[in-house]
Amino acid sequence: xxxxxxxKEWLKEGQKELKALQEKKYxxxxxxxxxxLNRISLSCKRCNTLSVPVFGTESHYCxxxxxxxxxxxxxxxxxxxxxxxxxxxxRCPHYNDSIEYMKKxxxx
Numbered sequence: 001x002x003x004x005x006x007x008k009e010w011l012k013e014g015q016k017e018l019k020a021l022q023e024k025k026y027x028x029x030x031x032x033x034x035x036x037l038n039r040i041s042l043s044c045k046r047c048n049t050l051s052v053p054v055f056g057t058e059s060h061y062c063x064x065x066x067x068x069x070x071x072x073x074x075x076x077x078x079x080x081x082x083x084x085x086x087x088x089x090x091r092c093p094h095y096n097d098s099i100e101y102m103k104k105x106x107x108x
Contacts, residue, residue, distance in 0.1 A: 026094065030101055031098075031101060034106065036077070038050065040053060042072055044068050046068040049107065051064070053077040055077070055095045059071050078092035078095065
């Protein structure tokens with residue numbers, strides 16, 4: 001019994017470490033996406049704060065502070081080519097978390 005319990009404990013620890021590593025990688029992607037968004041953001045025409053590309057659009061932006069939405073220069077944020085569907089689709093599973101990260105760390 002002791003040997004089996006020690007194996008179970010070892011497996012539990014391995015699962016915890018894997019989960020922690022996956023979470024760390026996820027938040028690294030969130031931060032990287034937030035930095036990319038910051039780089040391609042525009043200034044809001046109403047309050048002069050960061051306006052990020054709206055996910056799934058080609059030229060729409062939304063201000064992080066006042067929520068003003070406007071159309072400006074074309075962006076291709078998160079536009080990826082899907083070989084299986086033979087078309088372009090928008091992909092960024094951590095977009096919302098990246099926006100929250102930006103609100104917390106990139107706003108003045």
